[in-house]
Amino acid sequence: MPLFRLRGILAVALCCTTLAAAAEPDSGDRYRVTMTMKMAGMSMPGTTTEVCTARAQPVSEQSIPKDKDCDVQNFRVEGAKASYRIVCTGKNAMTGDGEMETLPGGFRGSMKAQAEGQQIAMNYEGKRIGGCDFATESPEAQGRAITAQVCEAQVGSVLSHAMYVGPKAACPTYKAKFCANVKREMDNTTDPARFADADRKFGKGIWDAAEGCGGSRAAILAKACGRAESGGDLDFVGDYCPDLVPRQCAGADPNRNGRFLVRHCAERARTLAAQQCEGRGYTAMQSSPYRAFCTSYAAERLNARNAAAQAEPAQEDGAAEAPASNAEPAKKASLRDRLKSLKDRIGGN
Incomplete structure (x- = not known):
């Protein structure tokens, strides 16, 4: 059962207190409330909390706090006792029957509810221990203060x-x-x-x-x-900005915008690669003003090939055998070898 719903049930009990104390502006009554609960055949440990409630408010159906998807039904007041049924629909559906009794200096009551297929039985008792400032200490006021802190922080x-x-x-x-x-x-x-x-x-x-x-x-x-x-x-x-690409392809500088040409101007990139990259040796490539473009072009083609290879279905029969466990690990290629391999790929099919 959602925790906020259990808190709401307790709030119902606290809201329905009505004592014969003299009303004072912006003040309330502080209660020490003890609650016990049983759920799914288990008895929960009793909890005690102090709550500030409005002073000497008459009990009414409107005094019961509830979610927007909850309705209070069959609300009745007989002497010092009040009873009601609460029905909640939607994501956190729940039904419950509650009653409470006003006592000299306090109150007591119970609630039996059903939520998510579970039976919940709750008993509570509150004793007045003094006064409080309802405007700042009530659960509603404290909730507003916490909300304001969170709103300001975020x-x-x-x-x-x-x-x-x-x-x-x-x-x-x-x-x-x-x-x-x-x-x-x-x-x-x-x-x-x-x-x-x-x-x-x-x-x-x-x-x-x-x-x-x-x-x-x-x-x-x-x-x-x-x-x-x-x-x-x-x-x-x-x-x-795809709409701007066509008018930039013709004038893009290969030395500054190699990546752009390779990725977004395929026709011009292929023409430049054929003219400036293919068939050049390692030394010539290092001195070429198109070196950065040629490197980008080769890298993009290699990435495309790798992506295509990964997309192919894995071989089932006749797959190459894994290297023997005692085989020596392959040596890492030198920088010169890697650059030469990259150059060779530029003109590959």
């Missing part, structure tokens, strides 16, 4: 948007402050490097926050693409 985190925006927001009064922080973050995110970093680290969460505060990923990306294109950051253009 207001700087754009990934906490569900707490501040939307119909189920727990901190709607903090929305303006939260959205001011989001706007500052989004203004920085129009920088291409920051956009890529945020998109990689936070994904959908950060853009949901932007949309909740009146922005959008598309609008921010459009600004980042404009800055990337004007600043010559063609890797970003290729990765995030």
Whole structure:
């Protein structure tokens, strides 16, 4: 049974106290409440807590706290006793029958409930031990204070948007402050490097926050693409701005934008590779101004081949035997050998 539902049952008991004490503004009665519970054939250890309740409130159906999907039925008051039935539907469905009795200086009561196929029996007894400031010490007031602390602590985190925006927001009064922080973050995110970093680290969460505060990923990306294109950051253009790619392929500098050409301008990349990379020896390649481009081209082709090989179904029969356990481990290729192998792959089919 969900813990919050058990707490709600106890809150029902505490809310229904009615004592003949003189009413004072913004004050209440402090009770020491002992509760015992049995569930699934087990007796839980008794718990004792102190609670501040409103002073001398008449018992009524409206005085019973409940979730939005719960209804109080058959509420009756007979002398010093009250009884009721509570029915909750939805994800945390529950039904329960409760009663309580007001005593001189305290109260006692019981609740029998059924939730998730389990029977729960609870008994409680409260004794008044003094007064309290209901405005600040009641469970509701303490809950509001804790909520405010959490809302304040998370207001700087754009990934906490569900707490501040939307119909189920727990901190709607903090929305303006939260959205001011989001706007500052989004203004920085129009920088291409920051956009890529945020998109990689936070994904959908950060853009949901932007949309909740009146922005959008598309609008921010459009600004980042404009800055990337004007600043010559063609890797970003290729990765995030497909509409801008065609007009950048013809003029992209192979020495600066090799990765962009290889990944996004296949036809020009193949032409350049045939002209500048294929058939060159190791020494010639090292002195070529197209060395970086040729290396990128070879690496991308190698990655494509590896991906294709991994996609092929594993061999079943006739597979190469695993090397013997006593075989010597292969020696690591030297840097010169690796560069030569890379050069050989450039012109491979």
